[in-house]
Each structure stands twice: as structure tokens, then as C-alpha cells.
Amino acid sequence: MSLVNTEAQPDLLVVQDFSLRFRGAPSDQINRVSFSVGSGKTLCIVGESGCGKSVTSLAMMGLLPAGAAQINSGKMLFEGQAMNLADPKAMRKIRGSRMTMIFQEPMSSLNPVFRIGDQIVEAVKAHSDATDAQARDRAVAMLQRVGIPAPAKRMRDYPHQLSGGMRQRVMIAMALVNDPALLIADEPTTALDVTIQAQILELIRDLQAETGMGTIMITHDLGVVAEIADTVAVMYAGTVVETGPAERIFNDPQHPYTIGLMSSIPQLTGARGRLSTVPGMVPTARNMPAGCRFSTRCPFARPVCTTEPPLVEIGDGHQAACHFAPLEIKLKESA
Amino acid sequence: ADLRIALQSDADVLDPDQSRTFVGRIVYTALCDKLVDITPDLEIIPQLATEWSFSEDGKQLTLKLRDDVVFHDGTPFDAAAVAANIDRSQNLQESRRKSELSSVTGVEVLGSHVVRLDLTSPDATLMAQLADRAGMMVSPTAATQAGADFGLNPICSGPYKFKERVAQDRIVLEKFEDYYNADDFHFDTVSYLPIPDTTVRLANLQSGDIDMLERLAATDLAQAESDAGIQVASAVSLGYQGITINVANGDKADNPWGKDKRLRQALSLSLDREAINQVVFNGAFAAGNQPFPPTSPWYSKDFPVPARDVEQAKALLAEAGFPDGIDLEVQVPNTTIPLQLMQVVQSMASEAGIRISLVSKEFATLLSDQTAGDYTASQIGWSGRVDPDGNIHQFMTTDAGLNDSKYSNAKVDALLNTARTSNDQQVRKESYNAARAILNDEAPIVYLYHQTWIWALDSAISGFTPYPDGMIRLKGMKKEDG
Amino acid sequence: MLSFILRRVVIAIPTIILISIFVFTLQKLLPGDPVLAMAGEERDPQVLEFLREKYRLNDPIPVQYFTWIGNALRGDLGISLRTNQPVLELIAQKLPVTIQLAAMAMIFALLIGIPAGIFSAVKKGTIVDYIANVVALSGLSIPNFWLGIMLILLVSVKWKLLPASGYVPLSEDPVRSITVMIMPAFVLGTALAATLMRHTRSAMLGVLNSDYVRTARAKGLVERRVILKHAFRNALTPIVTLTALLFGELIAGAVLTEQIFTIPGFGKLVVDAVFNRDYAVVQGIVLVTAVGFIFMNLLADVAYVLLNPRLRKQ
Amino acid sequence: MDAESAADPVLSARPENRVWKKFRKHRSAMLGGVLVTFFVLIALVAPILPIPDPVATDWGAVRKAPSAAHWLGTDELGRDVLSRLVWGAQASLLAGVVSVAIALGFGVPLGIIAGYFGGWTDAIISRCTEALLAAPFLILAIALAAFLGPSLTNAMIAIGISATPVFIRLTRGQVLSVAAEDYVESARAIGLSTPRILRRYILPNVLPPVLVQATLTVATAIIAEASLSFLGLGQQPPSPSWGSMLNTAKNFLNQAPWMALWPGVAIFLVVLGFNLLGDGLRDALDPREH
Amino acid sequence: MSDNILRARGLKKHFTTGGVVMGTAGVIRAVDDVSFDVRRGETFAIVGESGCGKSTLARLLMRLLSPTEGDVIFDGIDVRNLKGRDLTALRRDMQFIFQDPFSSLNPRMSVGKLIGEPLETHFPDMSGAERRAKVSELLDKVGLRPEHAERYPHEFSGGQRQRIGIARALASAPKLMIGDEPVSALDVSVQAQVINLLGDLRDELGLTLVIIAHDLAVIRHMSDRVAVMYLGQIVEQGTVDTVFQHPRHPYTRALLSAIPVAAYGQRLSQTALHGEMPSPANPPSGCRFHTRCPYAQDRCTSQAPTLRPTGNGEDHVAACHFFADIAAAEPDPGRVGTPPRAAGASARFALYQDAMQERANVRSGQDQKQQAEPKPFHQQESST
Numbered sequence A: 001m002s003l004v005n006t007e008a009q010p011d012l013l014v015v016q017d018f019s020l021r022f023r024g025a026p027s028d029q030i031n032r033v034s035f036s037v038g039s040g041k042t043l044c045i046v047g048e049s050g051c052g053k054s055v056t057s058l059a060m061m062g063l064l065p066a067g068a069a070q071i072n073s074g075k076m077l078f079e080g081q082a083m084n085l086a087d088p089k090a091m092r093k094i095r096g097s098r099m100t101m102i103f104q105e106p107m108s109s110l111n112p113v114f115r116i117g118d119q120i121v122e123a124v125k126a127h128s129d130a131t132d133a134q135a136r137d138r139a140v141a142m143l144q145r146v147g148i149p150a151p152a153k154r155m156r157d158y159p160h161q162l163s164g165g166m167r168q169r170v171m172i173a174m175a176l177v178n179d180p181a182l183l184i185a186d187e188p189t190t191a192l193d194v195t196i197q198a199q200i201l202e203l204i205r206d207l208q209a210e211t212g213m214g215t216i217m218i219t220h221d222l223g224v225v226a227e228i229a230d231t232v233a234v235m236y237a238g239t240v241v242e243t244g245p246a247e248r249i250f251n252d253p254q255h256p257y258t259i260g261l262m263s264s265i266p267q268l269t270g271a272r273g274r275l276s277t278v279p280g281m282v283p284t285a286r287n288m289p290a291g292c293r294f295s296t297r298c299p300f301a302r303p304v305c306t307t308e309p310p311l312v313e314i315g316d317g318h319q320a321a322c323h324f325a326p327l328e329i330k331l332k333e334s335a
Numbered sequence B: 001a002d003l004r005i006a007l008q009s010d011a012d013v014l015d016p017d018q019s020r021t022f023v024g025r026i027v028y029t030a031l032c033d034k035l036v037d038i039t040p041d042l043e044i045i046p047q048l049a050t051e052w053s054f055s056e057d058g059k060q061l062t063l064k065l066r067d068d069v070v071f072h073d074g075t076p077f078d079a080a081a082v083a084a085n086i087d088r089s090q091n092l093q094e095s096r097r098k099s100e101l102s103s104v105t106g107v108e109v110l111g112s113h114v115v116r117l118d119l120t121s122p123d124a125t126l127m128a129q130l131a132d133r134a135g136m137m138v139s140p141t142a143a144t145q146a147g148a149d150f151g152l153n154p155i156c157s158g159p160y161k162f163k164e165r166v167a168q169d170r171i172v173l174e175k176f177e178d179y180y181n182a183d184d185f186h187f188d189t190v191s192y193l194p195i196p197d198t199t200v201r202l203a204n205l206q207s208g209d210i211d212m213l214e215r216l217a218a219t220d221l222a223q224a225e226s227d228a229g230i231q232v233a234s235a236v237s238l239g240y241q242g243i244t245i246n247v248a249n250g251d252k253a254d255n256p257w258g259k260d261k262r263l264r265q266a267l268s269l270s271l272d273r274e275a276i277n278q279v280v281f282n283g284a285f286a287a288g289n290q291p292f293p294p295t296s297p298w299y300s301k302d303f304p305v306p307a308r309d310v311e312q313a314k315a316l317l318a319e320a321g322f323p324d325g326i327d328l329e330v331q332v333p334n335t336t337i338p339l340q341l342m343q344v345v346q347s348m349a350s351e352a353g354i355r356i357s358l359v360s361k362e363f364a365t366l367l368s369d370q371t372a373g374d375y376t377a378s379q380i381g382w383s384g385r386v387d388p389d390g391n392i393h394q395f396m397t398t399d400a401g402l403n404d405s406k407y408s409n410a411k412v413d414a415l416l417n418t419a420r421t422s423n424d425q426q427v428r429k430e431s432y433n434a435a436r437a438i439l440n441d442e443a444p445i446v447y448l449y450h451q452t453w454i455w456a457l458d459s460a461i462s463g464f465t466p467y468p469d470g471m472i473r474l475k476g477m478k479k480e481d482g
Numbered sequence C: 001m002l003s004f005i006l007r008r009v010v011i012a013i014p015t016i017i018l019i020s021i022f023v024f025t026l027q028k029l030l031p032g033d034p035v036l037a038m039a040g041e042e043r044d045p046q047v048l049e050f051l052r053e054k055y056r057l058n059d060p061i062p063v064q065y066f067t068w069i070g071n072a073l074r075g076d077l078g079i080s081l082r083t084n085q086p087v088l089e090l091i092a093q094k095l096p097v098t099i100q101l102a103a104m105a106m107i108f109a110l111l112i113g114i115p116a117g118i119f120s121a122v123k124k125g126t127i128v129d130y131i132a133n134v135v136a137l138s139g140l141s142i143p144n145f146w147l148g149i150m151l152i153l154l155v156s157v158k159w160k161l162l163p164a165s166g167y168v169p170l171s172e173d174p175v176r177s178i179t180v181m182i183m184p185a186f187v188l189g190t191a192l193a194a195t196l197m198r199h200t201r202s203a204m205l206g207v208l209n210s211d212y213v214r215t216a217r218a219k220g221l222v223e224r225r226v227i228l229k230h231a232f233r234n235a236l237t238p239i240v241t242l243t244a245l246l247f248g249e250l251i252a253g254a255v256l257t258e259q260i261f262t263i264p265g266f267g268k269l270v271v272d273a274v275f276n277r278d279y280a281v282v283q284g285i286v287l288v289t290a291v292g293f294i295f296m297n298l299l300a301d302v303a304y305v306l307l308n309p310r311l312r313k314q
Numbered sequence D: 001m002d003a004e005s006a007a008d009p010v011l012s013a014r015p016e017n018r019v020w021k022k023f024r025k026h027r028s029a030m031l032g033g034v035l036v037t038f039f040v041l042i043a044l045v046a047p048i049l050p051i052p053d054p055v056a057t058d059w060g061a062v063r064k065a066p067s068a069a070h071w072l073g074t075d076e077l078g079r080d081v082l083s084r085l086v087w088g089a090q091a092s093l094l095a096g097v098v099s100v101a102i103a104l105g106f107g108v109p110l111g112i113i114a115g116y117f118g119g120w121t122d123a124i125i126s127r128c129t130e131a132l133l134a135a136p137f138l139i140l141a142i143a144l145a146a147f148l149g150p151s152l153t154n155a156m157i158a159i160g161i162s163a164t165p166v167f168i169r170l171t172r173g174q175v176l177s178v179a180a181e182d183y184v185e186s187a188r189a190i191g192l193s194t195p196r197i198l199r200r201y202i203l204p205n206v207l208p209p210v211l212v213q214a215t216l217t218v219a220t221a222i223i224a225e226a227s228l229s230f231l232g233l234g235q236q237p238p239s240p241s242w243g244s245m246l247n248t249a250k251n252f253l254n255q256a257p258w259m260a261l262w263p264g265v266a267i268f269l270v271v272l273g274f275n276l277l278g279d280g281l282r283d284a285l286d287p288r289e290h
Numbered sequence E: 001m002s003d004n005i006l007r008a009r010g011l012k013k014h015f016t017t018g019g020v021v022m023g024t025a026g027v028i029r030a031v032d033d034v035s036f037d038v039r040r041g042e043t044f045a046i047v048g049e050s051g052c053g054k055s056t057l058a059r060l061l062m063r064l065l066s067p068t069e070g071d072v073i074f075d076g077i078d079v080r081n082l083k084g085r086d087l088t089a090l091r092r093d094m095q096f097i098f099q100d101p102f103s104s105l106n107p108r109m110s111v112g113k114l115i116g117e118p119l120e121t122h123f124p125d126m127s128g129a130e131r132r133a134k135v136s137e138l139l140d141k142v143g144l145r146p147e148h149a150e151r152y153p154h155e156f157s158g159g160q161r162q163r164i165g166i167a168r169a170l171a172s173a174p175k176l177m178i179g180d181e182p183v184s185a186l187d188v189s190v191q192a193q194v195i196n197l198l199g200d201l202r203d204e205l206g207l208t209l210v211i212i213a214h215d216l217a218v219i220r221h222m223s224d225r226v227a228v229m230y231l232g233q234i235v236e237q238g239t240v241d242t243v244f245q246h247p248r249h250p251y252t253r254a255l256l257s258a259i260p261v262a263a264y265g266q267r268l269s270q271t272a273l274h275g276e277m278p279s280p281a282n283p284p285s286g287c288r289f290h291t292r293c294p295y296a297q298d299r300c301t302s303q304a305p306t307l308r309p310t311g312n313g314e315d316h317v318a319a320c321h322f323f324a325d326i327a328a329a330e331p332d333p334g335r336v337g338t339p340p341r342a343a344g345a346s347a348r349f350a351l352y353q354d355a356m357q358e359r360a361n362v363r364s365g366q367d368q369k370q371q372a373e374p375k376p377f378h379q380q381e382s383s384t
Ligand SMILES: Nc1ncnc2c1ncn2[C@@H]1O[C@H](COP(=O)(O)OP(=O)(O)OP(=O)(O)O)[C@@H](O)[C@H]1O
Pocket: A022, A023, A029, A047, A048, A049, A050, A051, A052, A053, A054, A055, A056, A065, A068, A220, A284, A285
């Protein structure tokens, strides 16, 4: 469905072994995270609330509060170039032009006191020498593109005059107005209801097909993932526990956490039995277990789980970080 | 040139018949001429009246007037104007000069510039009154027109005429070119600026923002004297400060302090007045024990400022039945100097066993409490008058206007009335001395000290003469350019 | 917008009446007889009684109040018992002075307080923030009269840089008028600056954490623009409300500063009037300040609406 | 479901302890605490300190500069400035704390009532607040001083009353936002009575900003006592207060600057102390701070 | 059984807005003429788009808001004019679970206090010790430990906090619990925990539940009957199975088709619904859905449809002029099941279930309900 042939291209963004620790925390909040996304492709990062999805994406944008966190390892290659997160100037150049982001909260992410038109125009002018008129034209075109009717008129609206869905579309327009190579969308539809959500997802898909933009979509809604992902990374407590093509993740999940996650979704068809759950909660930095971070909640946990499981390739780019992957075989072996 | 004078407070209404404040009188010296004036030695000298004489029985006063005088509005000054002025002072309902002229029964215009005042009885104080606000002549034309609102645009015959007034900011007078003696006045305008804070007043002089100030704080004297750019002049005032004790004014008088003169004597004895002067006023003021300062001819030498005698004070207390001391509550105006003064008094009296507690009140409250008799003792003073009568009669005679102590003694009444109606200096002096003998013993007012007026001037100013009445007479004053 | 303002004005009327009743009653309860207070050393009972009658001080308080408010409605605020000047004229004389002083003090406070507040919020937790706060708190704690006299002694007496006191109307000599006001405005402004600084700081701290500031950064805007445009514009609302409140207070609250710098403004007028029990003057000033107070709050509300598009009419 | 407890992050410290802990870590708040405690101690132990009688005059040593005999110099009546400073601490701190207590005592309940009930109650309270704000402080002070006597207590009452409107406004505004919180609605849903909701739900949640404002106002009140003394309505002579000391010293700024310096410094330090304390308290109570 | 515990009749709630500052007082018709019955012991669900008036309706039922018009009858009592003691009694019998577990608990009260408070109010005779025991029992019931009573809400995760809210609601032993989006703020795994808990409690205590949600899967999972709201009105109502299998109102159809399915290869072919929901301050004339309805005709713009039976089961009603035509033209959207997983994957899921079961059994000594077989949540008794 992609109009751009991405086969021969190197990955748009490669994150390798990325670790990050908040000031004063006893352990790394983000632990050796690796993933990549290609042009025109969509990577979905899923995981329970608080597992570090937003922190990771903010770190990539260089938007973590100054001095709050320290990066302990890892490198990021963006369009083949290493990004230096410590260089705010360089980051600012990329940010908003080549790499853009939409946030979870459409209600609060737009500045309430400026017209939406001005906010988009500002984004254009921050990265080009466009005249006011040119910038304005681009903004109007972009609003049109994201499906806002009468965009020239809407430019003069303030955020509060728009509904949640429209606001999120404005955010998307703002993110896309500079033709970014990569869009990071942090739970862009969580605050919206299903009908609006469907509209937004369709929009992102269309734009991607049209411009060849790579997308990282962060969510914990597996329905959304199934809808849009090419590849999926499942995160748990700051680590990537499983990653691979969407099809493999849904049809052949390997990590117990992924399985737990999948089992806890209520279904629209079939029997309405008791839901399966992942008991307990994500450990915080203060009581991070040694070794496998999921071990405290894993029904299969064994003594070996106190050592860190490597992310092992299962095939087709499908990797899982579990000593027992694939479960049904390994467990039998160990039993 | 402009002469800028800083006053301690803002003047009240600028109508000589209605005004009440000391600073107002300072403004009048430039604005309104009087029938007569005084010398620094308190002798009466001509101003608008060139000559005057009392009839044999002392019941008629004939005045000859200058004939070259016009009011600021062009109305000529003549005998009729005098008659109109006296009439206004006596009959304008708002007039506060009524009591000052109470002895005058009629005014006879004898010629265009001769006038005769008819009196009920001889009045020794009259000339002194005519040397002050009661003798100030306002334009009868303007006065008739403006009525009680005259003060908004006062028109007199002084060397300067009213230009503008911004409440609490300035009163500006400009030179009156038709003044008969205009050549003796060297400033084109005079501005009076109220600056209440003494430190700030001095700072303004030092920084050159003003040319002259009145009532320099005694404690700032040394500093002002050491400043080459500043000269200082001073004169002991006509007034006094003391502690008035409630002897018969309502229920509050019904206590040992009101009933037993020995306590009041003890209080007086417990104080070292010279030390008070030294501590509070750097010695610049004058210690006192009478309504007149020791330098005054009216001061009774028989009762010199008493030396402190704590033992004697204690003895008196014991005699009165308070061997273990006694409490006394004194109300004080809530300003710095009275509070400081009373703290010294408090400290000294305590050594004699008099335990003073101070209640500071803001002046309006203090005054109404005092009139109403709602006090035991009150620290208050009097700004002083040229004639001795003004400092004593209204305070010490039965039912007199300012007798808040409600002191009443027939003998004192008789003596003070005699002094008032006699034109014989000797008789007056003896009457005052006799009254003093009684009052010193009864002590309804414990006198403490006499203020000294201290002026600080830019050293470029010459020709200023200090007067004990605290006024600033501009005649002959000059400022060298520099 | 117009109807909003109109309604606010209508609401203000009972408030003003309430205030005038309140102050009137309170004044009448004060001890001290105005006529006696004014008489000072000259208390002729006859004259005093006449004056009491003349100024209707013997009437029952409600009658006095209705007389006063009746006259006030006809534009007659009475005359000063002390100087016989019409109160309206006094107010006309003082109002420009007071407004000039308050405005200059406010400008000082804004010029110092807001940048300092922004700066210390952005640099929260650093030594810069710490110093800014300590300086601000010193500004808050130094009594006005102390600072005022010290400034006069240093700047005027010692260095002879600025006039020590006095007031020149702006219309007469603008340069001198402003020069003379610099020190008092500064003295008056310091405490305000401190208050503003601390409020700006906390408002900015709140806003800097907001999602839309993050959005602005995500757009790749330079930091200065993010802070001054996106963050500060949103922090402005509480600051405007506060500024209006403070300005209202300034109009009546500059007593000590006016005393020291002998500025003939409302503060000194009202103090003298209170001490002299010059009721008409006090009442007149309270009326004007109350109106001013309400007007400032109205302005703040208007600004609030202008600053906050959410409150504007669709 | 008990499985969940296994991974429970056990946070042993109770919130109060954590507030205290955060507070203790707050360097400037601790500095503030030390300052305030120091002055409170001084005020308390003044009678047993080996210092001269604060009201003992000495005509021989009027306005003497600091020396070995008088560490901070003497005042216009030869009294020891250090001793007066120490004894004055009590009046000044009382002025600060009591007047704020008064303002809190009236302002917070009225603000809560106005904010929670709205409508007429609110209109009446708000209009009265405005009236109080527009009335000159001076009139209030004089009226109280006259009716009750110009003592320190009445100065405190006057300051307290005049500070009340601010607390009414602050509390009211805060209540408006707290009353809209879900947990207040949840309290109603559970069937709690209104007084209980006001006491348990509204009050504790409006209090933090009010408390912070209060510590700021303590400072303002100490200065206001100075201003009232300046107008003659504070501590009665010869008993010292920092305000009245400054007030007197004002007349001797030229000859005896130390008379003004020390009470000025003391006020500054206490004000600083309370403000730092207020800052620390706000940070410690704010869950977003860490 | 047809014993109705709660009846809503012609409920309306109109808010006036804008009056304060701008003078343009507008009327928001948040709930506009809603009637329904809730049967004793069933789970009744209300779904609808954000802003359609679900929360307002819930607050009306609880009498946290007074209706502009209409009545709520709870257990035969008209709730409308209750005051004082009677209102307290009502609140004992009817309890509320809030949408947001983070904001609905007073941050300054310990969990024990929070849960003990309704006990104090409703059972004032209870001694302190009894109350503490009861709090422990309640905590245990919702799967928390008695020690948790000492702690404060912010020390808990979202799921745990929602349980505290539930324990609190349970404290007064209510007959009816209304949950305003009790799981919307939670992520899937926590959501599953809370859904299970509510099901267990219902079975155990015989509660009636009214659940508000906008997640249809959740609703289908939990409830017996469902009402679909659009812009302040109920547009369709019926048993869950009927509504999900034979949706009649075009809005319900759109809703159902917009749900993304968490299974690979289930992409939605097209956007179900275009446009935005109109403002309740200015609702469209006629059928409120006509502005977005793909089947809208002239009549829809002028004439408001009323709820009428669809013929699919006695309870199924829908408010659309043309639902019969539409149903004839478009087949009911069949729901495709999850495609079969690879054999290994299926085994893995089974293993996981077993392991979870085992894990639960280990603790069964202290917690009986954990060892029960995955009980069908759907209750037989409620289907008619
Ligand atoms: N500035 C910070 N300082 C310290 N810890 C932080 C900070 N920001 C986030 N964290 C912690 O990092 C962890 C990961 O947070 P993050 O926001 O990335 O979660 P998430 O996966 O995006 O969750 P959600 O689905 O709720 O958005 C959380 O435990 C959070 O408390």
C-alpha cells in the first residue's frame, strides 16, 4: 500500500541500546531499548501505562525536561546520521522539521491563547525562510489535507472552538506541515472516542502512503496496533520484551507479557468469560527486580529469571526477551 | 526669585478670622498685614496703624492708620475697612476671633484714616491681639463677597498676595507690587511647602530643594550647624509644654491625683527638667516651671525652676498616704517628641515611686478625651501668645475655655482678671506673681519646658530675624546668587 | 463585551453604596469631635456649636448619610472642614498625582518583577533563582519609610542626583515631574515588584510544565520564543488580575511613601483627613478609591477576557 | 488478586513524614526554619538572658554607638539596643503571628462558605469583602485603637482584620476549584453531610496555598506593626517592638544610624525566614515537587 | 423477572452557561428526555460518544444533580425531593464509582479513613473496632490488603485506586452501583482486573450495576442490557446480544463498525462516521443524528423519531424513522472472530491461562474466590 518503495532504503531511525535514568533513581528507567523504523512504515510501541513509552519518545525528540534525566548508553541514527541529544541547537533543527511529534492530549497540547493558524504558521517559519503568505498557504493546505473543512476560515479559530478530534487533526497538521521524515505519535487517539479514532488513524495511514513518512505510534490499545502497525515493539518496565512484524506479534506472541496483554482484552464476539489478567503492577525504578523485569508478575518465573534475558531472534525479525521463548517448547524442556 | 520655605504641616483655612494653626500664621506674616506688629522683644510697634493711644479710663483706643495702603484687590485701606474687619471678626459666625476681641463694644470711624475702638473695660491684652490675627486686615469688598469662603482666595494688604494653593503640597504667594514698602521685600514669590518629617525637611534643605525650614529638630541642630551651606537661627518660644492634671473635670478627677496637691508637687519634684532638656532636646530648649519661659519679663523669679529632689518627692507621697508609690496614667499624643519626653518623665518619676503608664492617642482622640474629662493626666502644651494673659488666663480661671483641668480658685480668678484689665505693667506683674504663688503650690499643670524655635536656612540667605513668636518675617530677607 | 461591562457597572453600584455606608458609619464611630479636632487651641464653644450645626454634625447618622449621598449624587461631595476647599476640587488636585505615582510605581514593579519572575522560574533551583528570591524578599521586607529616607539621604543629599521631594504636575514640566517621582515610585514599587516577581515565578512554573509549551518546543522553536511567547502569554492571566488588585491598593495605600517624599496624593490626604476627622474628605476619597478599585478590577476582567480567547464570544 | 501485592511498591513512609522529609531536604526552608526558631527562642528566653533591662534609661549614654558595653549601641534614652531588640522580638513576632491567625480565623471560614454555597451568601460576603478592601486601613486602626485602646493587641486585631479580605478571596477562589473536584462529589455521593464535607474535604485541600499565603502575611504583618507604630498605634512605650524602635530611630538616622539598622535587619531576617519557610512548605506540600 | 429497581422518566438536564462573564447565556441540553428501567440484579449499560450526556445522566440518577424535568424512582421512592435523612438513606442504597481513579479520592485521607467514612455516616452505631474490621473486610473483598488502610491514595496504581473507590462504594452495602466509565481511564491489563472484580462482586452480593462506558467491547463483556445515547437522548436500547447482533439505529451501526479489533488483518475498510458531534447547546432539528447520518432523508431534518420496538426481541427499541428500510438494505454487520492462532501460539495462551490459574490456587488458602473456575460473567438469570 505504500507508494514509496522502501525496500532498498536503510532504516529511517535506528535506536540501539538506549538507556536512560532519572536523576536520583536507583535504576535505569529505560533499559537498553532498541528498535528501528523505516520510511513509509509504522512502528507501534505498546505496553502498560508507565512502562516508559512516552519517556522514550520524548528522549528521541530531545524534549525531556533539562537535567531531569541522564542518558547512560545507546545511540540513535536518524536518516543515517547520529543524533546528538546533548546538542540542543542541532536537536532543535531536526525537531519540528525532520522529526515531529503529536501528543496524547489534544485538549491541552495546543496553546489556548493563540489562533491555530498562527500556531501552524509558526511551525513553518521556525524552519524555513517562507514569507508570511507562503507559510499561511502551506498551513491552509495542510489543514485541508488533514480534513478540516473551510481551512482558511478555521485558521482564525482558537483551540477551544474546536472539538477534540479537530484539535488532534490540527496537531497532526502542525506536525506534518514541514514534511517530516518521521512522525512520532504518542497515544494520539486515547482521549478520543472510537468514531473519531477511526478517522484519525485513517488520516495518518493516508498521509503516510502519500509522503513516505515513517511513523512511530505509541499506544496501549491493541486494537489500534492491529489497525495500523507494520512492526510492533512491546515494552515492559523500560525494556523492549518483544518486537517483530505485526502479524507475528498478534498471531504468534512469544513473551508472557505480550500473551497476558492479549488475553486481557474483552472480545466483541464469542463467550464472555472471566477476563484473563496480568496481575500486579509495573515495578517502579525503586523496586526494579534484577534480571527479567517481568519476573515479578510472570506466571512462569523461574530462578533463571533473575538474570537478564537477551532479546533473541525467533525469525522474520521477530525477537523476544524471555529465557523461555518459545514457551510451549522451552517450558516442556525445562520441566 | 522664589523663596521656598518648608513648614512642619499644612496650614488650615487661609482666613485670619477662621484660621487656627501656627503654620497658618506663618503664611499670614507675608500675606496679611496687621494693625500693629511686635519686635523680637515683644514690644508693640506700628504696622498698618502708625499711632495709637488709650483714653484715660482705658476704655477707648484710638488708632491712626497709614493712608498709602491698598488691599490686593485694589480696595483702599481706611478707617471703614478697619471697622468692617472688627465687625467681621466679632460677628462672622465661623469667626474664632470673638473671644480675642470680646472687650470691644464698638468701632467709631473718626476720619478717613482714624478709628476708635470702644471697650467694655480696660483691656491690657488688646494691643497684643491686634498684633496677631485679630489685627489682620482683610479686604472688606472681598470678605463681603466671599463670606465664609474667603479662605479659598484670601485678599489682604500684606507684601505678598495669594497666588495658588494645592492642599498638602504648597501655598504660593507672589509679590504685591503696590505694597507701600515693596522695596524691602526681595523675593518675587514665596512658596510654603508642608514637609512633616523633620529628617526629610533637613534633607531637603541640604539637597537645595528648599531655602529655609522652620522647626528643625533639636537633635539635628549639631548636624545642621556643621554643614557649611546651612545657617541656623533660634528663639525661645512664647509657649510651654507640661502635664495637665485633671483636678475637677468629671469623675476621672475623683482620685488622689486630682484631690491631693502633694502628689502633683511630688511629680514635679521628681523631675530633672534640665536633664530632660539635655536628653530629649540636646539642651537646645529651655527648662521651665511656669507658663512663661525664664527669659520672659513675666517669669516669677520667686519660683525658679526647681532642682530635682527625689527624697522630698518621696516624702510628699508618704505624707499623702502612698509610701509605696502610686500609679499614674498619662495620655500622650502619638508623635515622637511627646512620647520620648514622657518616657524620660516616666523613668525619672519611677525613682520617686510614681509609676507612670503611658497611653498614646492620636491627637483628635486625645483632645476630645481631655475636654470631656476622660483622663487623669495629659501631656499637652500651648503655642504661646505675645501677651502673658494668653498663656494663663484661659487655662486657670474658673470655667475658662481651655481649662480642661477644671481648676477653680476664686483668688486666682481675681488676680488674673486684674492683670487682664490693668494697663499698669507693675500691677499686672504683681498679680501674676501672686497667682503664681498659688498655682505653684496647687500645680494643676506641671510645666516642663519651653520649646525653642529653630530655623535652618540656606547660608546664602541674609536678613532673617528670629522672633519668639516663631513667625518668619520676610522684610529685608535676601538671597545672594550663588 | 459592552453588555458585559455595563452589567459589571450595574453590579458595582450596590458595592459602592455598601462601601460608602460602611466607611461612613465607621468614621462616625471614631472618637474625637471633628469640630474640636479642627479647633486645636481655639475652642470657642459658640463657634464650635455653630459649626456643628452648619455641617449638620448633630443630625442622626442616617440623616447625615442620606444628606451626604444625596449631595454626592448631585456631584457635590461637600467641603473640607479643615481648609474649606471643596472635596471635589481636592480630589481633582490629588487624583493625577496619585495616579502618576501609582502608575510609575507599577511600571517599576512590572519592569523589575516580571523579568525577574520569568528568569527565576526558568532557572528554578539554580543560584540565580536563589539570589532573585532573596533579593525579592528583601524588597518585601524593607519598610518603605526606611528605604525612602535612606534614598533621600544618599541620592539627594549626598550625591545630589535627584530632588529630595516635591511634586510638579506632569503638564507643567514633564521631565522634572518624572524625575521627582523616580525615588518615591521606586520605593513604592519595590514591595510590589517582589510580590509580582513571586507570583510571576509561580505562574510561570505552572505553565512551563504544560503540554502546549512542550508542543512549542516540539515545533523546534528557539527557547526564548517558547518562554516569552508561549509560556509567558499564558502565565499572564493571574499576573493581570494581581496587578489590578495591587493598583487598586496603590491608589490609597501609598501613605508612608507620600509622607516621606511629600507627594500630595490621596494617601496623605486621607491620613490627614482621618486625623482631623475631616469626614467629607475621607468619604469623598473612599468613594473615588472604591470606584477606582472596582474600575481596575473591571479592567482586569476585560483584560482577562481579551487574554483568554475561551471567554470571548464565539 | 492478591498476586498483585507481591509486586507492590511498598512505600513505608507516611505522607506527613514525607512532607517533613521533603521539607528537611529543602535547604532554604531549613534556613528559614532556623531563622524563625532563633527569633522565637530569643523572644521566649529574653527574661533570662544576661542583658540589661530594655527600659532602663541611662542619661549618660544617650545614642551611643555600638561598643563593648552596648554591643548594638544605645537609643535616644540611653537604653541598650540589643536588649530592646531581644525584648521587642516578642511583640513583633506576636504581631505577625496573631494578626495572621485572626485573618485566617475569619478569612478561611468565610471564604469557604462563600465559595462552597455561592449565590446570595457569596454575593453578600464578597461585597463586604470589597467594602473592607476599600475602607482605609487607618480608619479601622484608629477606630479599634480608640475603642480598645492603642495597644499591641489592638494593633494585631486591626492588622488581622485588614488582612482578612485577602484570605477570603484566596480561600474562596481555591474552594471554587476544589469544590469542582471529583472527590468532593464522591463525598456527596457517599452521603456525607455538608459540614463534614467542608471540614474533611474542602478545608484540608484549600489549606496549603492559604498556609503559604499566611506565612507571607506574617511578614507583612510585622511590617504593618511597624507602620502602625509609625502612626502611634502599636506597642506602648516604653516597651519595645521592632516597629516602634524603627519609628523612633527614623528621627535619628543622621546621628544614630545603628538605632535603625538593627531592628531593620531583624525584621528583614524574620521576614526572610518566614518567606523561606513558606516556600519550603509550599514545595513540600506540592505533590508535583520533588 | 421484571422487578425494576430504578426507573427514569422523562429526565432532562439543561445547563445554562456563559451567563457569568459574557452575558450570552446559552442552554446546554446535556440530557434531553431520557426514560428507562433498570431491573433488579442486572447490569445495565449506557454507551455513547464523548459529551453525549452519559455522566450527567448518571449524576441525575444519583441526585448529585437535580433534573430540570423528569423523575427518578428508586425502589419505589421518588428521588426528586429527597432531603436530609432520606437523601442519606438513598445514598446508602445507591452508590457511585467514578471515572477517574486519580481525582475521585481525597488525596489527604488515608484509605482506611476513606472507606470508613461511609460506614461512619450510614452505620453510626458501629464501634471503632467493628469499623476497622469492616474496612479490612472490604479491602479484602476488592483484593487489597488490610495494611493498605494506612496508606494514602497516591501510593496506589490506577487499578488499585479504582478498587479503593469500589470498596468505598460497597461500604454502605448498596443495592445499586452506578459506574461512570469505571474502566475508561485504565489500560487493558488493569481494565481486565477491574472488570473481573465488578463481575465477582455482582455475583457475590447480588448488586445491580449501571455501567457507563464508551468502549463497546467492555460493555458487551459486562452487561445484560444496553442503551445507546446520542446527544442527550437514548437512540437505541435492548439486550446486549440483540443490540450487538442487530443494531438498528445508524449511529449504533457506526459505533460498532468503528471499533478496532485487536487482531491482525482486521483493518477497518472505511471510516464509519464523518463529521463531529453537534453541540448540545444547539442540537440539530428533527433527528439529532441527521447531520452525520449516511441514510438521512428530508423527514429526518424536521421530524424527531421516537423509540419504537424493532421486533428483535420485546425489549429492543430504536429511534430512527427508517431503521426497517436500512436493515433491509444492509445486512447486520456480522462480527468476525479472531483468526485462529498458530498451534504454538494457542498452546502458549493455554499455558498462560493454566499458569495463572495455578498461581491463583497457590494463594487459595486465604482467598476463596480466586480458585473458582473462570465463572461466566454473563448471568443466566437476567436473560428473559
Ligand atoms: N521527569 C521524570 N522524572 C522522574 N521519573 C519520570 C519522569 N517522567 C516520567 N517518569 C517515570 O518514568 C516512567 C515511564 O513513564 P512514561 O510516561 O514514559 O510512561 P508511558 O509508558 O508513556 O505511560 P502512559 O501509557 O501512561 O502514557 C514512569 O514510571 C514515570 O513515573
